[in-house]
Amino acid sequence: MIRVETQDFDIGAEVKALTAGRTDIGAVVTFSGLVRDMNDGAVASMELEHYPGMTEKELARIEAEAHRRWPLQASLIVHRVGKLLPGDNIVLVIAASAHREAAFEAASFLMDYLKTRAPFWKKEDRNGAAQWVDARESDGKAMKKWE
Amino acid sequence: MRLLYFAWVKQKAGIAEEDVALPATIRDVAGVIDWLKSRGENYALAFADLAVIRCAVDQEHGDLATPVAGASEIAFFPPVTGG
Numbered sequence: 001m002i003r004v005e006t007q008d009f010d011i012g013a014e015v016k017a018l019t020a021g022r023t024d025i026g027a028v029v030t031f032s033g034l035v036r037d038m039n040d041g042a043v044a045s046m047e048l049e050h051y052p053g054m055t056e057k058e059l060a061r062i063e064a065e066a067h068r069r070w071p072l073q074a075s076l077i078v079h080r081v082g083k084l085l086p087g088d089n090i091v092l093v094i095a096a097s098a099h100r101e102a103a104f105e106a107a108s109f110l111m112d113y114l115k116t117r118a119p120f121w122k123k124e125d126r127n128g129a130a131q132w133v134d135a136r137e138s139d140g141k142a143m144k145k146w147e
Numbered sequence: 148m149r150l151l152y153f154a155w156v157k158q159k160a161g162i163a164e165e166d167v168a169l170p171a172t173i174r175d176v177a178g179v180i181d182w183l184k185s186r187g188e189n190y191a192l193a194f195a196d197l198a199v200i201r202c203a204v205d206q207e208h209g210d211l212a213t214p215v216a217g218a219s220e221i222a223f224f225p226p227v228t229g230g
């Protein structure tokens with residue numbers, strides 16, 4: 001399942017919903033990303049732009065690829081858009097499997113692919129001056145290890 | 148054909164989306180960019196460094212060599228920074 005939305009998410013509630021009524025899941029790995037101030041208190045807020053339509057398709061493609069590679073019982077990707085503040089939740093990935101290895105690896109894979117393929121762009125507001133965040137080379141390297 | 152621009156590509160081009168009739172001679176994404184650059188300074192500015200331009204044809208990642216025949220939507224944007 002994938003969701004792109006402005007509102008915050010509750011990690012516990014999402015895990016509960018994903019695993020409700022199921023007895024075949026033995027491992028749940030969750031990753032949540034928060035808005036980080038990488039500029040010593042200069043970032044007042046962040047605006048998350050995305051490509052409506054493609055974002056959902058790309059996230060679904062990434063999720064399908066994870067299910068092709070690992071025996072997952074369930075998964076969830078939630079990404080927030082719009083205005084966010086330092087400390088806010090921004091992304092949630094949950095991978096559920098019978099065993100922990102697949103769940104750990106799939107969660108890591110989902111994040112690495114999301115960061116390099118899902119069409120989101122961050123714009124920081126630094127004391128009133130808007131600045132687009134540059135892509136990190138390390139994210140590209142992180143994705144390449146899954147090839 | 149609909150062209151869309153995101154993030155700083157949108158900012159530099161000064162436009163979010165537009166419907167255009169591409170010349171029939173244009174075969175691929177590189178051709179679309181060359182054509183756009185000839186249409187105005189704003190596009191020349193947005194597409195000055197192709198190393199930092201990414202694109203999608205009909206909402207799937209593409210590259211400069213991706214064919215555009217029959218496509219209904221092409222998007223241009225910087226490397227993504229979500230997550």
